[in-house]
Amino acid sequence: MSLPxxxxxxxxxADAVAAAEPAATQQLQQLAAPAxxxxxxxxxxxxxxxxxxxxxxxxxxxxAQGQAAQASQQAQAAQAAAEQxxxxxxxxxxxxxQQAQAAAGxxxQQAQAQAAQAxxxxxxAQAQAAAxxDQAAGAAEAATxxxxxxxxxxxxxxxxxxxxxxxxxxxxxxxxxVDPAIPAIPGTPALPALPAMPDMPAMPAMPAMPAMPAMPAMPALPALPATPETPALPALPAMPAMPAMPAMPAMPPMPAMPAxPAMPAMPAMPPxxxLPALPALPAMPALPDLPARPAMPAMPAMPAMPAMPALPAQPALPALPATPALPAMPALPAMPAMPAMPAMPAMPAxPATPAMPAVPAF
Amino acid sequence: MNQISxxxxxxxxxxxxxxxxxxxIRRNHPDQAAKMDFASVVGGFHRQAAKAQRYGLxxxxxAATYVYTAWLMGDEFDTRIPAIAQIxxxxxxxxxxxxxxxxxxxxxxxxxxxxxASRGAA
Numbered sequence: 001m002s003l004p005x006x007x008x009x010x011x012x013x014a015d016a017v018a019a020a021e022p023a024a025t026q027q028l029q030q031l032a033a034p035a036x037x038x039x040x041x042x043x044x045x046x047x048x049x050x051x052x053x054x055x056x057x058x059x060x061x062x063x064a065q066g067q068a069a070q071a072s073q074q075a076q077a078a079q080a081a082a083e084q085x086x087x088x089x090x091x092x093x094x095x096x097x098q099q100a101q102a103a104a105g106x107x108x109q110q111a112q113a114q115a116a117q118a119x120x121x122x123x124x125a126q127a128q129a130a131a132x133x134d135q136a137a138g139a140a141e142a143a144t145x146x147x148x149x150x151x152x153x154x155x156x157x158x159x160x161x162x163x164x165x166x167x168x169x170x171x172x173x174x175x176x177x178v179d180p181a182i183p184a185i186p187g188t189p190a191l192p193a194l195p196a197m198p199d200m201p202a203m204p205a206m207p208a209m210p211a212m213p214a215m216p217a218m219p220a221l222p223a224l225p226a227t228p229e230t231p232a233l234p235a236l237p238a239m240p241a242m243p244a245m246p247a248m249p250a251m252p253p254m255p256a257m258p259a260x261p262a263m264p265a266m267p268a269m270p271p272x273x274x275l276p277a278l279p280a281l282p283a284m285p286a287l288p289d290l291p292a293r294p295a296m297p298a299m300p301a302m303p304a305m306p307a308m309p310a311l312p313a314q315p316a317l318p319a320l321p322a323t324p325a326l327p328a329m330p331a332l333p334a335m336p337a338m339p340a341m342p343a344m345p346a347m348p349a350x351p352a353t354p355a356m357p358a359v360p361a362f
Numbered sequence: 363m364n365q366i367s368x369x370x371x372x373x374x375x376x377x378x379x380x381x382x383x384x385x386x387i388r389r390n391h392p393d394q395a396a397k398m399d400f401a402s403v404v405g406g407f408h409r410q411a412a413k414a415q416r417y418g419l420x421x422x423x424x425a426a427t428y429v430y431t432a433w434l435m436g437d438e439f440d441t442r443i444p445a446i447a448q449i450x451x452x453x454x455x456x457x458x459x460x461x462x463x464x465x466x467x468x469x470x471x472x473x474x475x476x477x478x479a480s481r482g483a484a
Contacts, residue, residue, distance in 0.1 A: 024474050034444045037452070038451075039455060041449055042449055042459055042462070049469055052470070052473055138472060140472040140476050144390075148468070151427050151465075157422075159422050161415065
């Protein structure tokens with residue numbers, strides 16, 4: 001890129017080129033050189049802009065920190081001077097010295113207040129450093145950055161070019177409407193004010209909707225064809241025989257447990273007979289005789305019970321009606337004669353029981 | 363009832379586009395704007411807007427960014443600067459990405475020109 005000539009449309013670049021340093025030429029040539037492709041160049045430009053913003057923010061923070069350190073040193077010096085004046089006043093112990101001490105204390109308080117205020121301003125500057133990085137750059141760069149932001153807010157990225165920006169009455173639009181009364185181009189007449197919109201005529205009443213006809217019955221769905229039977233699954237191939245597991249090695253013999261040491265012999269218990277004899281218990285004192293119980297007083301006689309009144313006579317019970325005579329039982333039919341029982345066979349004679357042996361005498 | 367013809371509608375669109383772009387230039391570049399006759403610049407705006415559409419910048423934001431970059435850099439900036447020509451002639455890149463690249467390039471150019479020697483462009 002050769003150094004650009006003053007543009008035909010405007011002069012910002014011409015002014016910047018006139019004030020530029022000679023070293024900027026090489027940097028401009030690097031900036032104007034193409035990359036491997038357009039996307040790579042666009043990404044490189046975006047990265048350089050972000051790096052520039054970060055560098056400006058870092059510079060602003062460094063300047064703010066330097067100012068904070070300077071303010072802190074001034075506050076410490078003022079406080080030290082105040083303490084020295086106070087010590088000197090105490091040693092002199094005069095009226096003028098006391099006044100000087102009071103003035104020194106006041107100066108120390110003011111110095112501390114100034115230091116605190118400086119710290120607050122530094123913190124505020126650090127917070128605003130990143131946001132104000134654009135403003136810290138050159139005037140032309142800042143104007144270009146602001147104009148780019150304005151372009152994004154004033155022009156839509158979805159509206160095709162050539163469509164006028166009609167003022168919207170929704171009150172939610174953030175885009176300000178173009179005031180036709182202010183001519184944007186000097187020398188051109190302002191647009192006439194738009195006439196007020198006429199009132200909308202009242203809408204006639206809508207006729208009643210006709211009743212909807214009844215829906216016809218749904219035709220019966222045809223029967224679904226039978227699902228073909230699922231073919232039988234082929235038999236799974238036989239699994240190959242698993243190789244024999246290698247024989248486990250013989251377990252090594254367990255090491256012999258060391259012999260447990262012999263338990264020490266328990267001391268012999270003393271024989272029971274060797275226990276000392278218990279002393280004889282003292283005789284219990286004789287219990288005193290119980291006193292005679294006092295005689296119980298005679299119980300008063302019970303009053304005689306009144307005689308019971310005679311029970312009233314019970315009325316005679318009415319006679320029970322006579323029970324009707326039971327009808328005669330019909331004669332039972334004659335029972336058939338029982339067949340004669342067969343004669344019982346004679347019992348065989350029982351064998352003679354052997355004689356019981358004689359029971360020996362006791 | 364009054365009707366707006368197609369040509370009147372297009373004229374309204376061009377006027378709206380020019381008015382918004384000129385307002386932005388006046389607001390951000392007051393010194394340069396004070397020295398310019400915008401009545402004669404409007405014709406250049408329309409020519410640059412037509413070139414922007416040939417590069418695929420058909421929405422009004424991308425076209426306005428192109429016209430603004432042309433106002434900053436010069437009429438033939440699209441062919442004179444190789445990096446810009448590469449970006450504008452890429453048919454796969456979206457219009458919004460081309461507009462973003464134009465804005466970044468303008469900013470870096472003025473940063474380089476206004477920076478002290480100790481600070482590089484990149």
